[in-house]
Amino acid sequence: MDFQPDLPIPISYVSGRYLLFSIDAVTYLRREHHICGVLIGTLPQIPQQNVFLGLPLELMPEEARLLVDKGVACIVDEAKAHDGMNTLLEEDRRRYLRDLESQGLHVSRIQSDRKERNREQTLKKIEEKKAKAKAKASAVAAAQASTAPEESSTPSPKNAAIVDLFSAEDPRPSSPSTASTSVPPQTAMAITPATSYPPLPTPSPSSYLPAPTVPPSYPLFAHLHSKGYFLSPGLRFGCQYMAYPGDPLRFHSHFLVVSYDWDQHIDLMDLVVGGRLGTGVKKGFMIGGAQRGIDEVDSEADRVDTVRAFSLEWAGMHMALIFPRKDSRAHAPRYRVVLA
Amino acid sequence: MADIKEVTNRPNASAITERIAEKGYNYPHLATSAQIQHNLEHQHLWTSIIGEVISGQAEDPNTLNKDPRQPPQEPIPLLSGYPPHRVYTHPDEQLYMLENGIREDDLEPERMFVGQSWTLRHMAAVFDRLPEFKQKAEEHDRSVDPTSMQPGSEDPDPTKAEKLAQYYDKKEKARLTKEWGSQRFLLAMVDKGMGGDGTVAYYVVHEGDVKPRQN
Numbered sequence: 001m002d003f004q005p006d007l008p009i010p011i012s013y014v015s016g017r018y019l020l021f022s023i024d025a026v027t028y029l030r031r032e033h034h035i036c037g038v039l040i041g042t043l044p045q046i047p048q049q050n051v052f053l054g055l056p057l058e059l060m061p062e063e064a065r066l067l068v069d070k071g072v073a074c075i076v077d078e079a080k081a082h083d084g085m086n087t088l089l090e091e092d093r094r095r096y097l098r099d100l101e102s103q104g105l106h107v108s109r110i111q112s113d114r115k116e117r118n119r120e121q122t123l124k125k126i127e128e129k130k131a132k133a134k135a136k137a138s139a140v141a142a143a144q145a146s147t148a149p150e151e152s153s154t155p156s157p158k159n160a161a162i163v164d165l166f167s168a169e170d171p172r173p174s175s176p177s178t179a180s181t182s183v184p185p186q187t188a189m190a191i192t193p194a195t196s197y198p199p200l201p202t203p204s205p206s207s208y209l210p211a212p213t214v215p216p217s218y219p220l221f222a223h224l225h226s227k228g229y230f231l232s233p234g235l236r237f238g239c240q241y242m243a244y245p246g247d248p249l250r251f252h253s254h255f256l257v258v259s260y261d262w263d264q265h266i267d268l269m270d271l272v273v274g275g276r277l278g279t280g281v282k283k284g285f286m287i288g289g290a291q292r293g294i295d296e297v298d299s300e301a302d303r304v305d306t307v308r309a310f311s312l313e314w315a316g317m318h319m320a321l322i323f324p325r326k327d328s329r330a331h332a333p334r335y336r337v338v339l340a
Numbered sequence: 341m342a343d344i345k346e347v348t349n350r351p352n353a354s355a356i357t358e359r360i361a362e363k364g365y366n367y368p369h370l371a372t373s374a375q376i377q378h379n380l381e382h383q384h385l386w387t388s389i390i391g392e393v394i395s396g397q398a399e400d401p402n403t404l405n406k407d408p409r410q411p412p413q414e415p416i417p418l419l420s421g422y423p424p425h426r427v428y429t430h431p432d433e434q435l436y437m438l439e440n441g442i443r444e445d446d447l448e449p450e451r452m453f454v455g456q457s458w459t460l461r462h463m464a465a466v467f468d469r470l471p472e473f474k475q476k477a478e479e480h481d482r483s484v485d486p487t488s489m490q491p492g493s494e495d496p497d498p499t500k501a502e503k504l505a506q507y508y509d510k511k512e513k514a515r516l517t518k519e520w521g522s523q524r525f526l527l528a529m530v531d532k533g534m535g536g537d538g539t540v541a542y543y544v545v546h547e548g549d550v551k552p553r554q555n
Contacts, residue, residue: 227549243549255552260459260460261460262459263459263461266459271527271543272541272543278552284546284550284551286549308460308464310460310463310548311545311552312543313553314542315427315428
């Protein structure tokens with residue numbers, strides 16, 4: 001089940017966004033590289049349904065950059081990569097369509113097989129029930145002799161109704177003989193592939209776009225990622241990143257993360273806001289950044305090693321009832337301060 | 341008329357303001373630290389408070405050209421003392437204490453450090469110098485009360501004493517592995533601006549990623 005895609009995985013660059021269209025790539029990156037991204041696809045017919053979104057998966061520039069730096073992925077200009085679609089040879093085109101059709105046939109066969117199996121099971125159950133009812137009826141008949149002959153006929157119309165209900169998709173009258181010899185369906189399911197590199201060749205390394213430009217917070221992002229955290233965009237929570245200690249489907253996040261430059265003034269009010277928000281939702285508020293600026297080093301990777309991070313929690317030390325400890329050391333206070 | 345004049349007179353300065361004015365500080369935030377000390381001592385009942393100052397690098401006015409590991413331009417005041425109750429307990433440490441029936445009251449008080457900071461450079465400087473100041477503070481404690489560093493010697497309950505000994509062993513190990521959190525200090529901030537009421541708020545700052553408490 002663990003699918004291993006060919007590396008590097010092409011990330012589609014579409015009008016400033018980094019997108020993934022292959023579900024196999026998405027699951028692989030999440031499983032092996034702790035990159036979750038955000039699913040942004042809605043259904044074309046019901047775009048307002050946005051509780052459960054699907055493909056494509058949008059990656060933050062930081063995520064895309066990290067994968068490119070690791071050699072796991074590459075950036076491909078989606079529009080340019082599809083130029084080849086116009087010049088596709090007629091033969092290739094036909095082969096591709098045939099391929100799609102055979103895939104569709106395969107899928108519909110699987111589906112009809114499943115339907116067939118379900119139907120057989122239901123029929124078997126009905127048969128068993130019928131047999132049981134008959135046995136019961138004959139037992140009752142034997143016991144009561146011939147007192148109520150019309151009672152024994154009641155189960156059969158009920159059963160017929162059940163058969164009708166389950167064979168609704170199949171207009172043919174159901175009988176044990178025809179059920180076992182159903183013909184394979186002729187119509188293939190319409191397949192809409194999410195990716196387009198079966199007809200198109202996989203993009204060549206020369207066509208890769210340069211690694212994505214990243215915000216100044218990238219070193220902190222990469223630092224936390226290297227420590228095993230899963231990071232997601234933090235806008236919804238009033239920070240830059242959310243840091244989860246494991247897959248976000250299994251864990252609550254531990255930190256609200258905000259990055260600062262090494263000599264950037266930190267407004268204490270921001271610390272209060274972040275610290276109180278974090279403590280209020282049982283998270284730490286983390287600030288951090290690289291010691292070196294991008295102009296002082298050769299690459300972003302060098303900065304990641306110089307990251308220092310600090311986590312803040314509200315100490316809960318003001319406006320509290322304070323009583324001295326019985327064994328408080330040195331100068332035991334002679335009075336107590338009680339605030340409320 | 342005389343009555344009105346009396347009413348409009350300025351009230352006397354508070355004890356803390358007088359004290360700060362008396363001492364005369366070179367930097368405004370050193371004066372702030374005096375206020376913090378006052379707050380810790382009289383509102384939060386901390387004891388044995390001692391102060392330290394991480395000296396700045398005044399000779400180099402341009403912070404951008406500096407080695408990132410150097411402390412900032414301004415001196416950073418740092419206070420330490422004993423709070424009446426523990427200010428911070430790591431969640432895993434708390435679990436250990438619960439499992440072993442150790443209550444907070446059984447434990448030796450811990451010296452806690454209080455500082456202020458406004459860039460990452462300041463925070464890093466504080467953490468880099470913290471071990472040094474911890475040692476100094478320990479020496480100070482020994483000079484004040486030589487017996488105070490022996491934990492729980494007069495405890496009448498032998499099983500509890502054993503449990504406590506195990507706890508302190510575990511704590512020492514945890515300090516090295518950082519499983520019960522890394523170095524930490526309290527960040528103090530005073531509301532002194534327009535209409536500021538002098539309220540002091542404290543935040544626990546950890547070095548690195550320390551998982552949050554589930555309180």
